[in-house]
Amino acid sequence: MRIVAGHSSVSELDSHVGYWLRTVSNHVSHAFQRKVEDSGVTVAEWVVLRLLHGSEPVNPSQLAERMGMTRGAVSKLVERLVRKQLVERLASRDDRRFQTVGLTADGRKLVPVLARLADRNDHEFFGQLSAADRRKLVAQLRQIARFHGWQNSPVD
Numbered sequence: 001m002r003i004v005a006g007h008s009s010v011s012e013l014d015s016h017v018g019y020w021l022r023t024v025s026n027h028v029s030h031a032f033q034r035k036v037e038d039s040g041v042t043v044a045e046w047v048v049l050r051l052l053h054g055s056e057p058v059n060p061s062q063l064a065e066r067m068g069m070t071r072g073a074v075s076k077l078v079e080r081l082v083r084k085q086l087v088e089r090l091a092s093r094d095d096r097r098f099q100t101v102g103l104t105a106d107g108r109k110l111v112p113v114l115a116r117l118a119d120r121n122d123h124e125f126f127g128q129l130s131a132a133d134r135r136k137l138v139a140q141l142r143q144i145a146r147f148h149g150w151q152n153s154p155v156d
Contacts, residue, residue: 024125029154032121036114039083044155046114048077049086049103051153053111057090057102068152086110 013019028046029043035103036046051066052058065075081087092098103111126134145151 010070026124028121031124032118035117035121039110039114039117041081041086041110041114042155045079045081045086046118047153047155048074048081049107049111049114051105052087052101053108057100059098059100062111063101066153068150069155081107 033043036043039051047067048063051063060074060078061071063078064071067074078087078089082089085104087101088104089099089101092100126137129137
Protein backbone atom coordinates (compact mmCIF):
# COMPACT_ATOMS: atom_id res chain seq x y z
CA MET A 1 0.00 0.00 0.00
CA ARG A 2 1.35 3.45 -0.76
CA ILE A 3 0.34 6.75 0.80
CA VAL A 4 -0.56 9.57 -1.59
CA ALA A 5 -1.09 13.06 -0.19
CA GLY A 6 -2.62 11.83 3.06
CA HIS A 7 -4.76 9.13 1.41
CA SER A 8 -3.99 5.47 1.39
CA SER A 9 -4.07 3.62 -1.90
CA VAL A 10 -6.55 0.76 -1.73
CA SER A 11 -6.46 -2.04 -4.28
CA GLU A 12 -9.58 -2.76 -6.27
CA LEU A 13 -11.62 -5.71 -5.07
CA ASP A 14 -11.53 -7.44 -8.42
CA SER A 15 -7.74 -7.06 -8.73
CA HIS A 16 -7.26 -10.00 -6.34
CA VAL A 17 -6.81 -13.56 -7.60
CA GLY A 18 -8.67 -14.79 -4.52
CA TYR A 19 -11.70 -12.71 -5.47
CA TRP A 20 -11.92 -14.43 -8.86
CA LEU A 21 -11.20 -17.89 -7.44
CA ARG A 22 -14.00 -17.44 -4.90
CA THR A 23 -16.40 -16.13 -7.55
CA VAL A 24 -15.78 -19.09 -9.85
CA SER A 25 -15.66 -21.61 -6.99
CA ASN A 26 -18.97 -20.45 -5.55
CA HIS A 27 -20.78 -20.82 -8.86
CA VAL A 28 -19.19 -24.16 -9.76
CA SER A 29 -19.69 -25.60 -6.27
CA HIS A 30 -23.29 -24.47 -5.86
CA ALA A 31 -24.28 -25.82 -9.27
CA PHE A 32 -22.66 -29.19 -8.50
CA GLN A 33 -24.25 -29.26 -5.05
CA ARG A 34 -27.71 -28.85 -6.59
CA LYS A 35 -27.00 -31.59 -9.13
CA VAL A 36 -25.82 -34.21 -6.63
CA GLU A 37 -28.52 -33.34 -4.10
CA ASP A 38 -31.08 -34.10 -6.81
CA SER A 39 -29.58 -37.60 -6.75
CA GLY A 40 -30.08 -37.86 -3.00
CA VAL A 41 -26.56 -37.23 -1.69
CA THR A 42 -24.52 -34.29 -0.47
CA VAL A 43 -21.19 -33.23 -1.95
CA ALA A 44 -19.39 -34.65 1.11
CA GLU A 45 -21.20 -37.97 0.65
CA TRP A 46 -20.23 -37.96 -3.03
CA VAL A 47 -16.57 -37.55 -2.05
CA VAL A 48 -16.82 -40.58 0.27
CA LEU A 49 -18.53 -42.64 -2.43
CA ARG A 50 -15.94 -41.66 -5.03
CA LEU A 51 -13.04 -42.47 -2.70
CA LEU A 52 -14.54 -45.91 -2.03
CA HIS A 53 -15.23 -46.64 -5.70
CA GLY A 54 -12.83 -49.14 -7.20
CA SER A 55 -11.08 -49.88 -3.93
CA GLU A 56 -11.18 -52.51 -1.27
CA PRO A 57 -13.17 -51.56 1.85
CA VAL A 58 -11.20 -49.12 4.04
CA ASN A 59 -11.40 -48.20 7.68
CA PRO A 60 -12.97 -44.86 8.62
CA SER A 61 -9.65 -43.44 9.84
CA GLN A 62 -8.18 -43.96 6.35
CA LEU A 63 -11.14 -42.09 4.86
CA ALA A 64 -10.72 -39.31 7.41
CA GLU A 65 -7.05 -38.97 6.50
CA ARG A 66 -7.71 -38.92 2.76
CA MET A 67 -10.47 -36.33 3.19
CA GLY A 68 -8.64 -34.18 5.72
CA MET A 69 -11.54 -34.53 8.16
CA THR A 70 -11.89 -35.81 11.69
CA ARG A 71 -12.80 -39.43 12.21
CA GLY A 72 -16.01 -38.28 13.94
CA ALA A 73 -17.07 -36.20 10.92
CA VAL A 74 -16.36 -39.10 8.57
CA SER A 75 -18.27 -41.48 10.85
CA LYS A 76 -21.33 -39.22 10.56
CA LEU A 77 -21.02 -39.22 6.76
CA VAL A 78 -20.66 -43.00 6.73
CA GLU A 79 -23.69 -43.39 8.99
CA ARG A 80 -25.81 -41.29 6.61
CA LEU A 81 -24.60 -43.37 3.66
CA VAL A 82 -25.35 -46.60 5.54
CA ARG A 83 -28.91 -45.36 6.15
CA LYS A 84 -29.20 -44.60 2.42
CA GLN A 85 -27.92 -48.14 1.73
CA LEU A 86 -25.03 -46.83 -0.39
CA VAL A 87 -22.22 -48.10 1.88
CA GLU A 88 -21.94 -50.89 4.38
CA ARG A 89 -19.82 -51.48 7.43
CA LEU A 90 -17.93 -54.74 7.44
CA ALA A 91 -16.59 -56.18 10.69
CA SER A 92 -13.27 -57.98 10.70
CA ARG A 93 -13.43 -61.74 11.24
CA ASP A 94 -10.50 -61.51 13.64
CA ASP A 95 -11.56 -58.46 15.65
CA ARG A 96 -15.26 -57.50 15.64
CA ARG A 97 -14.33 -54.01 16.90
CA PHE A 98 -12.38 -53.31 13.69
CA GLN A 99 -14.64 -52.21 10.87
CA THR A 100 -14.13 -51.26 7.28
CA VAL A 101 -16.47 -49.41 4.95
CA GLY A 102 -17.30 -50.41 1.39
CA LEU A 103 -19.82 -49.61 -1.30
CA THR A 104 -23.04 -51.57 -1.60
CA ALA A 105 -24.33 -52.62 -5.01
CA ASP A 106 -26.51 -49.48 -5.06
CA GLY A 107 -23.49 -47.36 -4.16
CA ARG A 108 -21.43 -48.91 -6.97
CA LYS A 109 -24.25 -48.13 -9.42
CA LEU A 110 -24.62 -44.52 -8.22
CA VAL A 111 -20.94 -43.49 -8.44
CA PRO A 112 -20.75 -43.48 -12.28
CA VAL A 113 -24.01 -41.48 -12.41
CA LEU A 114 -22.58 -38.88 -10.02
CA ALA A 115 -19.24 -38.87 -11.85
CA ARG A 116 -21.06 -37.98 -15.07
CA LEU A 117 -22.75 -35.10 -13.20
CA ALA A 118 -19.31 -33.92 -12.06
CA ASP A 119 -18.00 -34.18 -15.62
CA ARG A 120 -20.98 -32.25 -16.99
CA ASN A 121 -20.60 -29.60 -14.29
CA ASP A 122 -16.91 -29.20 -15.21
CA HIS A 123 -17.80 -28.94 -18.88
CA GLU A 124 -20.54 -26.41 -18.15
CA PHE A 125 -18.13 -24.10 -16.35
CA PHE A 126 -14.79 -24.82 -18.01
CA GLY A 127 -15.75 -26.17 -21.44
CA GLN A 128 -14.90 -22.87 -23.11
CA LEU A 129 -11.23 -23.40 -22.17
CA SER A 130 -8.99 -25.40 -24.45
CA ALA A 131 -7.81 -28.77 -23.15
CA ALA A 132 -4.32 -27.30 -22.75
CA ASP A 133 -5.63 -24.33 -20.76
CA ARG A 134 -7.65 -26.65 -18.50
CA ARG A 135 -4.59 -28.82 -17.84
CA LYS A 136 -2.51 -25.71 -17.11
CA LEU A 137 -5.15 -24.30 -14.74
CA VAL A 138 -5.43 -27.59 -12.84
CA ALA A 139 -1.63 -27.87 -12.65
CA GLN A 140 -1.34 -24.34 -11.25
CA LEU A 141 -4.06 -24.93 -8.67
CA ARG A 142 -2.42 -28.23 -7.64
CA GLN A 143 0.90 -26.42 -7.32
CA ILE A 144 -0.65 -23.85 -4.98
CA ALA A 145 -2.32 -26.58 -2.90
CA ARG A 146 0.94 -28.56 -2.64
CA PHE A 147 2.91 -25.45 -1.69
CA HIS A 148 0.54 -24.83 1.21
CA GLY A 149 0.24 -28.51 2.13
CA TRP A 150 -3.50 -28.58 1.57
CA GLN A 151 -4.83 -32.12 1.25
CA ASN A 152 -8.43 -31.74 2.36
CA SER A 153 -11.16 -32.79 0.00
CA PRO A 154 -13.40 -29.83 -0.76
CA VAL A 155 -16.73 -30.86 0.69
CA ASP A 156 -18.53 -27.60 1.53
